[in-house]
Amino acid sequence: MERQTSSEQHLRDGKRTLNTLRVRDGNTDPVLSNIYGMENGPRIRCVLIGSSSRRLQPRWFVSNSWLRYSTSKDSVYCGPCRFFGPQGGDSKEKAFGVSPINDWSNLGKLVTRHQALKSLQNTIILCGKQGLALRGHGEDDGNFVKLLEYRSKDNGLLRDHMLKKETTNKYTSPEIQNALIQICGEIIVGDIVRDCNKSPCFGFITDEATDCSTTEQMALCVRFYEVDKCITKEKFLGFAECGATTGKALTDKFLHNLTEKGIVIQNMRGQGYDGAANMSGKYRGVHARVREIIPDAVYTHCKVHSLNLCIIHACKEPLVRNVMDTIQTIAFAFDYSAKRLTAFNDALNNDELAKGEMDRRRKLKRCDCDLLVAVEESKVVKTMINQERNDQAVWDALFESAIYIAQHNDIEPSFPRVEQRQCHRSNKEADDPSSYWRKNMFLPFIDHLYTELDERLINAEPRYSAQYLLPKRLNQLSEALVDSVFDSYSRDLQLTKMMFHREVQRWRTRWVIVDDAQKPSDLSDTIRTAHQDLYPGIHKVLCVLVSMPVSTATAERSFSVMRRVKTYLRNTMTTSRLSGLGLLNVYREKILDSELVLDIFARRKNRKLALVFQ
Incomplete structure (x- = not known):
C-alpha cells in the first residue's frame, strides 16, 4: 500500500512537467491536459502476467508526455491520437489510439520503437538536405549508419535499437530508406501542388538531361502566381525517367506525372521548353500534342536559349567565326592552367564593369521575371545595338582598343589583300584597316544580331496584347486591342465581351485619377x-500572363542538384530515390514533420511491428 502511494505521488510530480495541448478554440480538453484523463490520479492495479505481477511504471508518463491512463479499462493510450486521430484501421493502427494498451511487459518495446524510428527518419532527412550519400561500400559503413551510431552515444533508446541482433526489425535497410525518402518527397511536393492548384492557372516547365548512369532524366517544374502572398513562384516537382524521347512519349510522360502528383492539368496555360525538335515541333512536338489536349497551354521558347541562339547565329559570319575560334583557343590556354585561371579570376573580380555585366546576364533566369520584362529588355538591347551601329565614335573606340591590345603583342594593324576572283571572301573596298574591319566584320555581325533578336525574342504573340492593361500603358489601349485581349483569353473569362469592355472602362477610370509616379509599372505589382472581386476579368488575364514561363532556368538548376546527388560512385540510384533526395536538397530550408512521415510510413504497408500510435 505504501508502494502504491509512492507511485501515485511520482505520477502527480510528472503531471506538472507536461505541456498542455490546447484545442483550436483555445480551450483545454481534460483528456489532453490531465495525465489520466481525469482530475485526480487513480490507483494503478497490478496485472498478473505468467507467474509474476506487472505494474505500469510512473517514469513512462514523465518521459512520454503523450501517454494517458484510463481507470475504467486499466490501460494507457495516446491522448492526442485518441482525441484527434481516426477511429478506423486495423489492429496495428488502433494501438494506443482506439485500443488502449495494458500489456505492461511489452509497453517499453512499443514506445521505444516509435522513438528509435523517429531518430532514423531525422538522420535520413539530414543526409538528404546536405546531399550526403546514405550508403557506403557496404550497408554498415555508410554515412547513415555511422551517424546513427554517433547519435546513439547520447541516446540510450537508439543505442539499444542499434545493438539488436535481429536485422529485420532495425529498419535501416535500403528498402526502408527508399520508402522514407519517397514519403519525404511526397510531403514536399504535396505542399507545392496544394499552392499550385489554388492559383487560377500555372505554367509547365521541363528540360531533359542524361545522368551519370546514361539514363535520360526530365525535371518537372511549375510556375504559378500565389494569390495569397502576391508572388510568382517557380517550383521543382522532382525527376522522372524518360523511356523514349519522341514527342508522343514525352507528352504522355509529362501529363501522367503531373496528374499523378495531383496537379490539375486543365489549369495549364503555358509551356516552357528549349528549342529541340521533339519539344517545339509544330505538328508532332510536345507543345503541339499538349495543345491538342489543353488548347490554352501556349508554348514559349526559353528566352535565355533564344538569346544564346541569336549570338550563335550571328557569329556564323566568316570573319566573326574566325575571331571566335581564336577566342576559344585563348580560353583553352586559361582553362588548362591553374595559375593563368587564378590570375584571370582575380582580374575579373577587380573589374567592376565586368561584374556588373555578369549580374545583368542573370536577369532572365530569375523566377520573378515575366515575359513583358523579357521583351522590354530585348527591345532595349535592340535599340542600343541600332544606335551603336550608326555611331562612328563607338567603332572608333573599339578599333582603338584593338590597336592597344595589338601593340602589346607586337602586331601591326592590317587587312587582307582584296582579290576579285575569290568571291567567298569579304571583298568590300576599304582604304585603311579601320574601314575594312568595320565594313566586313562589325556591320554584318550587328545587322545579323539585330535581325535575330527581332525574330526570336520580340515576337507578336496575341496574348502579349494584355500588356496594355498595365496602368502606365493604358493610354495605348484601343478598342481593337481590348477585343484582341478578350479573344485571346475568352475561355478563361466568365464574362461576355460587353461586360469585359465595361470592366476595362472602369479600370481606365480608376488610374486616370492617380499620379503617374504611383502607378505600378510591372505585371506583378x-x-x-x-x-479579384472588383476586376475578375483583368485579374484572370494578368494571372495567366504572369504564369507563362520565361526560361527553363529552374529546370536546369535542378540538374546541378542531380549531378551532386547522383555521382559516379552512386550511379545505381533509382529515379524514385534520386527524386526524393533531390527534393530534400532543393528545399533544404523546409522543416519536415517526422511524426507525419512516420504516420504515412506505418499506414502504407502492414509492418511486422506496430510503429506509430494511431
Missing part, C-alpha cells in the same frame, strides 16, 4: 492592385 499590377496584379496586386487588380482585386
Whole structure:
C-alpha cells in the first residue's frame, strides 16, 4: 500500500512537467491536459502476467508526455491520437489510439520503437538536405549508419535499437530508406501542388538531361502566381525517367506525372521548353500534342536559349567565326592552367564593369521575371545595338582598343589583300584597316544580331496584347486591342465581351485619377492592385500572363542538384530515390514533420511491428 502511494505521488510530480495541448478554440480538453484523463490520479492495479505481477511504471508518463491512463479499462493510450486521430484501421493502427494498451511487459518495446524510428527518419532527412550519400561500400559503413551510431552515444533508446541482433526489425535497410525518402518527397511536393492548384492557372516547365548512369532524366517544374502572398513562384516537382524521347512519349510522360502528383492539368496555360525538335515541333512536338489536349497551354521558347541562339547565329559570319575560334583557343590556354585561371579570376573580380555585366546576364533566369520584362529588355538591347551601329565614335573606340591590345603583342594593324576572283571572301573596298574591319566584320555581325533578336525574342504573340492593361500603358489601349485581349483569353473569362469592355472602362477610370509616379509599372505589382472581386476579368488575364514561363532556368538548376546527388560512385540510384533526395536538397530550408512521415510510413504497408500510435 505504501508502494502504491509512492507511485501515485511520482505520477502527480510528472503531471506538472507536461505541456498542455490546447484545442483550436483555445480551450483545454481534460483528456489532453490531465495525465489520466481525469482530475485526480487513480490507483494503478497490478496485472498478473505468467507467474509474476506487472505494474505500469510512473517514469513512462514523465518521459512520454503523450501517454494517458484510463481507470475504467486499466490501460494507457495516446491522448492526442485518441482525441484527434481516426477511429478506423486495423489492429496495428488502433494501438494506443482506439485500443488502449495494458500489456505492461511489452509497453517499453512499443514506445521505444516509435522513438528509435523517429531518430532514423531525422538522420535520413539530414543526409538528404546536405546531399550526403546514405550508403557506403557496404550497408554498415555508410554515412547513415555511422551517424546513427554517433547519435546513439547520447541516446540510450537508439543505442539499444542499434545493438539488436535481429536485422529485420532495425529498419535501416535500403528498402526502408527508399520508402522514407519517397514519403519525404511526397510531403514536399504535396505542399507545392496544394499552392499550385489554388492559383487560377500555372505554367509547365521541363528540360531533359542524361545522368551519370546514361539514363535520360526530365525535371518537372511549375510556375504559378500565389494569390495569397502576391508572388510568382517557380517550383521543382522532382525527376522522372524518360523511356523514349519522341514527342508522343514525352507528352504522355509529362501529363501522367503531373496528374499523378495531383496537379490539375486543365489549369495549364503555358509551356516552357528549349528549342529541340521533339519539344517545339509544330505538328508532332510536345507543345503541339499538349495543345491538342489543353488548347490554352501556349508554348514559349526559353528566352535565355533564344538569346544564346541569336549570338550563335550571328557569329556564323566568316570573319566573326574566325575571331571566335581564336577566342576559344585563348580560353583553352586559361582553362588548362591553374595559375593563368587564378590570375584571370582575380582580374575579373577587380573589374567592376565586368561584374556588373555578369549580374545583368542573370536577369532572365530569375523566377520573378515575366515575359513583358523579357521583351522590354530585348527591345532595349535592340535599340542600343541600332544606335551603336550608326555611331562612328563607338567603332572608333573599339578599333582603338584593338590597336592597344595589338601593340602589346607586337602586331601591326592590317587587312587582307582584296582579290576579285575569290568571291567567298569579304571583298568590300576599304582604304585603311579601320574601314575594312568595320565594313566586313562589325556591320554584318550587328545587322545579323539585330535581325535575330527581332525574330526570336520580340515576337507578336496575341496574348502579349494584355500588356496594355498595365496602368502606365493604358493610354495605348484601343478598342481593337481590348477585343484582341478578350479573344485571346475568352475561355478563361466568365464574362461576355460587353461586360469585359465595361470592366476595362472602369479600370481606365480608376488610374486616370492617380499620379503617374504611383502607378505600378510591372505585371506583378499590377496584379496586386487588380482585386479579384472588383476586376475578375483583368485579374484572370494578368494571372495567366504572369504564369507563362520565361526560361527553363529552374529546370536546369535542378540538374546541378542531380549531378551532386547522383555521382559516379552512386550511379545505381533509382529515379524514385534520386527524386526524393533531390527534393530534400532543393528545399533544404523546409522543416519536415517526422511524426507525419512516420504516420504515412506505418499506414502504407502492414509492418511486422506496430510503429506509430494511431
